[in-house]
Every structure is written in C-alpha cells, then in structure tokens.
Amino acid sequence: xxxxxxxxxxxxxxxxxxxxxSSRTLITRVVGKMDFSQPxxxxxxxxxxxCHTREIARRLxxxxxxxxxxxxxxLADHLADxxxxxxxVTVLHADAATLSEQLLKHGCTHCDYVLSGIPFSLLEAxxxxxxxxxxxxxxxxxxxxxxxxxxxxNELKEKGHCAHFARIESEYCLxxxxxxxxxxxxxxLNGHSPNGANGHAH
Numbered sequence: 001x002x003x004x005x006x007x008x009x010x011x012x013x014x015x016x017x018x019x020x021x022s023s024r025t026l027i028t029r030v031v032g033k034m035d036f037s038q039p040x041x042x043x044x045x046x047x048x049x050x051c052h053t054r055e056i057a058r059r060l061x062x063x064x065x066x067x068x069x070x071x072x073x074x075l076a077d078h079l080a081d082x083x084x085x086x087x088x089v090t091v092l093h094a095d096a097a098t099l100s101e102q103l104l105k106h107g108c109t110h111c112d113y114v115l116s117g118i119p120f121s122l123l124e125a126x127x128x129x130x131x132x133x134x135x136x137x138x139x140x141x142x143x144x145x146x147x148x149x150x151x152x153x154n155e156l157k158e159k160g161h162c163a164h165f166a167r168i169e170s171e172y173c174l175x176x177x178x179x180x181x182x183x184x185x186x187x188x189l190n191g192h193s194p195n196g197a198n199g200h201a202h
C-alpha cells in the first residue's frame with residue numbers, strides 16, 4: 001500500500017473513502033470497460049495515487065487526452081510528478097463539477113469515458129444529481145461513450161440516480177478490499193461493451 005495513500009486516508013477519510021488502493025483484479029475490470037482502439041478523451045474523478053490512471057495511460061493511444069480531477073492537493077502533486085513526462089495526461093486540482101469548463105479550457109468538446117472512484121454515497125443529494133447530470137452531458141453522443149464507476153454500494157443504480165443514462169451494466173467484484181460494484185452507464189441506447197467501438201478524440 002502507498003504510504004501517501006494511507007496518510008491521506010487517515011487525514012481525510014470521507015474524501016479518500018477507502019484505506020486500500022484498488023486491487024489488480026478491480027483495476028483490470030474497471031479499465032476493461034473502456035475501448036482503447038482509437039484515441040480517446042477520458043476524465044477521471046478522484047484518481048488518488050493513480051492505480052487506475054497508470055493502467056489507462058498504459059493503454060491510451062497517442063493523441064488521447066486524460067484529465068485527472070483530484071481535490072486532495074498532496075495527491076494532485078503526486079500525480080503531476082508521476083505523469084510529468086506524459087503530455088496526454090493533465091492533472092487538475094479541481095472539483096469534478098467543473099468538468100465541462102475544464103474540457104473546453106483544454107480544447108475538448110466531449111469525453112469518451114468518465115471514470116469515477118469518488119464515494120457518491122457520501123455526496124449531498126443536490127450535488128450528486130448535479131454532478132451526474134454534468135457527467136452525462138459531457139459524454140460524447142456516441143454508442144461507446146460511458147460513465148464508469150466503482151463503488152462499495154449499488155446506490156446509483158438502485159435509487160435511480162442515473163435514470164437519465166440510456167443503459168446500465170453492473171457487476172460485483174469480490175476480489176477487492178472492500179468488494180466493489182463496477183457500473184457502466186451508457187450515454188446512448190445502442191452502447192455496448194468494448195471491442196469494436198467507434199469514436200475519436202477531439
């Protein structure tokens with residue numbers, strides 16, 4: 001376990017949410033929800049120390065963009081140092097709610113994927129709904145585009161918070177501490193799992 005990750009969890013448990021970084025199995029399942037056959041624009045909310053980010057960066061094609069939204073200043077600095085030599089990666093010490101503004105600021109119109117590890121169950125209801133709507137609207141109107149999230153609870157699906165997304169897929173990953181729901185919320189109705197998806201980074 002990263003010493004920095006543990007330290008930040010102990011200092012800000014509600015923001016970091018889990019004392020353990022994601023397992024290799026969870027990372028593989030989460031990142032496997034995205035198609036990397038073409039350049040992509042991806043935003044990640046709450047990347048922490050970067051365990052999912054590293055796998056995404058490993059798969060990204062040249063010409064892709066990866067925007068990381070990290071509220072914790074120390075973790076944001078750690079990420080900036082970690083990816084300082086990768087021009088595709090931009091670290092933002094910014095709230096995920098500024099997604100649409102940040103996309104425009106960095107020359108992008110939409111995201112192909114938004115990945116989130118932030119604990120939505122801890123967000124105030126109004127902020128939760130606003131962030132989910134902003135995420136939906138920031139996704140490219142294409143069949144591959146989706147919001148991918150891993151959470152301890154299945155609240156977003158069970159309570160209908162993501163009813164404005166066209167289609168939902170959900171699975172449970174037991175090989176993680178704690179076990180996690182991995183959900184994929186498609187922007188359009190004809191979305192499908194990776195392998196053969198289309199769409200380009202802007």
